[in-house]
Amino acid sequence: xxxxxxxxxxxxxxxxxxxxxxxxxxxxxxxxxxxxxxxxxxxxxxxxxxxxxxxxxxxxxxxxxxxxxxxxxxxxxxxxxxxxxxxxxxxxxxxxxxxxxxxxxx
Amino acid sequence: xxxxxxxxxxxxxxxxxxxxxxxxxxxxxxxxxxxxxxxxxxxxxxxxxxxxxxxxxxxxxxxxxxxxxxxxxxxxxxxxxxxxxxxxxxxxxxxxxxxxxxxxxxxxxxxxxxxxx
Amino acid sequence: xxxxxxxxxxxxxxxxxxxxxxxxxxxxxxxxxxxxxxxxxxxxxxxxxxxxxxxxxxxxxxxxxxxxxxxxxxxxxxxxxxxxxxxxxxxxxxxxxxxxxxxxxxxxxxxxxxxxxxxxxxxxxxxxxxxxxxxxxxxxxxxxxxxxxxxxxxxxxxxxxxxxxxxxxxxxxxxxxxxxxxxxxxxxxxxxxxxxxxxxxxxxxxxxxxxxxxxxxxxxxxxxxxxxxxxxxxxxxxxxxxxxxxxxxxxxxxxxxxxxxxxxxxxxxxxxxxxxxxxxxxxxxxxxxxxxxxxxxxxxxxxxxxxxxxxxxxxxxxxxxxxxxxxxxxxxxxxxxxxxxxxxxxxxxxxxxxxxxxxxxxxxxxxxxxxxxxxxxxxxxxxxxxxxxxxxxxxxxxxxxxxxxxxxxxxxxxxxxxxxxxxxxxxxxxxxxxxxxxxxxxxxxxxxxxxxxxxxxxxxxxxxxxxxxxxxxxxxxxxxxxxxxxx
Numbered sequence: 001x002x003x004x005x006x007x008x009x010x011x012x013x014x015x016x017x018x019x020x021x022x023x024x025x026x027x028x029x030x031x032x033x034x035x036x037x038x039x040x041x042x043x044x045x046x047x048x049x050x051x052x053x054x055x056x057x058x059x060x061x062x063x064x065x066x067x068x069x070x071x072x073x074x075x076x077x078x079x080x081x082x083x084x085x086x087x088x089x090x091x092x093x094x095x096x097x098x099x100x101x102x103x104x105x106x
Numbered sequence: 107x108x109x110x111x112x113x114x115x116x117x118x119x120x121x122x123x124x125x126x127x128x129x130x131x132x133x134x135x136x137x138x139x140x141x142x143x144x145x146x147x148x149x150x151x152x153x154x155x156x157x158x159x160x161x162x163x164x165x166x167x168x169x170x171x172x173x174x175x176x177x178x179x180x181x182x183x184x185x186x187x188x189x190x191x192x193x194x195x196x197x198x199x200x201x202x203x204x205x206x207x208x209x210x211x212x213x214x215x216x217x218x219x220x221x222x223x
Numbered sequence: 224x225x226x227x228x229x230x231x232x233x234x235x236x237x238x239x240x241x242x243x244x245x246x247x248x249x250x251x252x253x254x255x256x257x258x259x260x261x262x263x264x265x266x267x268x269x270x271x272x273x274x275x276x277x278x279x280x281x282x283x284x285x286x287x288x289x290x291x292x293x294x295x296x297x298x299x300x301x302x303x304x305x306x307x308x309x310x311x312x313x314x315x316x317x318x319x320x321x322x323x324x325x326x327x328x329x330x331x332x333x334x335x336x337x338x339x340x341x342x343x344x345x346x347x348x349x350x351x352x353x354x355x356x357x358x359x360x361x362x363x364x365x366x367x368x369x370x371x372x373x374x375x376x377x378x379x380x381x382x383x384x385x386x387x388x389x390x391x392x393x394x395x396x397x398x399x400x401x402x403x404x405x406x407x408x409x410x411x412x413x414x415x416x417x418x419x420x421x422x423x424x425x426x427x428x429x430x431x432x433x434x435x436x437x438x439x440x441x442x443x444x445x446x447x448x449x450x451x452x453x454x455x456x457x458x459x460x461x462x463x464x465x466x467x468x469x470x471x472x473x474x475x476x477x478x479x480x481x482x483x484x485x486x487x488x489x490x491x492x493x494x495x496x497x498x499x500x501x502x503x504x505x506x507x508x509x510x511x512x513x514x515x516x517x518x519x520x521x522x523x524x525x526x527x528x529x530x531x532x533x534x535x536x537x538x539x540x541x542x543x544x545x546x547x548x549x550x551x552x553x554x555x556x557x558x559x560x561x562x563x564x565x566x567x568x569x570x571x572x573x574x575x576x577x578x579x580x581x582x583x584x585x586x587x588x589x590x591x592x593x594x595x596x597x598x599x600x601x602x603x604x605x606x607x608x609x610x611x612x613x614x615x616x617x618x619x620x621x622x623x624x625x626x627x628x629x630x631x632x633x634x635x636x637x638x639x640x641x642x643x644x645x646x647x648x649x650x651x652x653x654x655x656x657x658x659x660x661x662x663x664x665x666x667x668x669x670x671x672x673x674x675x676x677x678x679x680x681x682x683x684x685x686x687x688x689x690x691x692x693x694x695x696x697x698x699x700x701x702x703x704x705x706x707x708x709x710x
Binding site: 049076080081083084 | 510535
Binding site: 160161162164165169172188193194197199200201202206208210211214215 | 305307310325326327329330336339340341342343344657672674679680682683684686687688690
């Protein structure tokens, strides 16, 4: 789904096991076209450190070309993980996906 | 194991003393069988002199309990030593049978009707 | 705290002197009903709610301290869901200089019922009754023994999760209709949510450390430290902080303000712990920020969301493993017995098995069964044996229906003697959740007792053996089972 120049990606289930590797590949690909991305985490139940690592390396790619990856609708268990690892200082986190998308326009 | 029984106001109080293990489980079953045949249905088992109980002892009490509850009666136990009490707790038996720290209250509790919360 | 309501006329000086001379004995009754503390279990499943610690002191311990401060010499703890950890910690109370005993109640018992059940304890004495799951706000420097006797006929303090009262004797309980009275010297705070636990902890650390007896040494204002604590010189400790025993705080960390660290905890380098509680036996990894959270091993609990995150990355958070007794003897015996039995049974199994296969008399089904009370499963080949036929009876007598399981026994995946293998159904899962000692085996304990499966007798028998397991007892059980089948 593309809204203007901002891409919204929805994550489902658990970000562990083999998923982080796959995620990194897929997002890196998408970032080539659009470096402004919102990740809808409303259905993301769990993220382990590898998953977080994958998201952070994708963030680096986005930032290096002047874009950003912003998170939206983060569930409590994932929020706790982000707070523990200080990743909540690294990502901009929004309550709704719409807000996150809108933030790119301001 | 010594088994004696007395009556108090329609309630039968069974006093056990010694070790309640597999070797005496049959003796217990026989004694209670005789009491049941007399038509008695409310019992208090006073275990103040019971030093130890194992699974056969517990098993025979449960079998007795089931029979009595089917006959609309009940059994309560009283004065458990620490060791016996912890066996009751570990096997979750405390959920099935009411435990008192003295047999007088156990006996009285049959006659008063409390509403449960 | 609101003003004290004077409902009863104060005692005259002579009455006070008389009371002091009489030295009325008082006993304490601590009632922990599951309904008041059930919420705790979902966050801390491995302990009894009364053992949850605030500033490294368990809630029950605060209650015991208060009871003793009030002049009680005997304390009885009555629980409807008893905890072995409670009795193992308090034992007979000699550490506190009081006699502690234990009793049982049933879910739904009223206070009246409980007094009946503990009549031998409660008779002929004044009672301090702590009924519920709450925190008592008191000050150890005040003389509570006098306070209570100066407020005839009793005190009644109430909060949303329980009440505390003092009565002259148990008969007075039923007629105790006094409205709750505020008492400036003590009050009770409810423990209804995680936030209550955290906020009370912080309050104690900030301004009330002197009010309570907290474990550790308080050489400085605002700091309580246990024994064997190592703090790296580059670590920053910001008061108020409470540290337990055997704590390692590594370099570049920031601990505090308002941090309680339990016993046997490592805070690894670069991490920050603020306004949080780290429970006993936790490892906190590098460069983590823990703010307003409760950590127990791998579990990070956030009071804001009432959510527990179980962290699977061991390098972030993990439990400090205590030395587990590894029974090599048991493993060897399992292997040997498994091999022996398999050897003896092999030929009869093949012979009889083929005959029965033709008769279509039995079947082997691969079923998933539970391996422990946490719900881990493994698949086993279970035999469904028709016992009515002659061959069926011989099959069972020679224990050949256990043959397919011996493979797992030899591989070390299953014990030779243990609890009955339960199929992985939700019903069985529910049954197991309060049976932490459950370990399944090829031959099960209640076989030799001959109870019907799923009967209460069988459940109690299984639990009894599970708790009293020894290698010798297992061996005897096995022999009994084998012999019982042959006859």
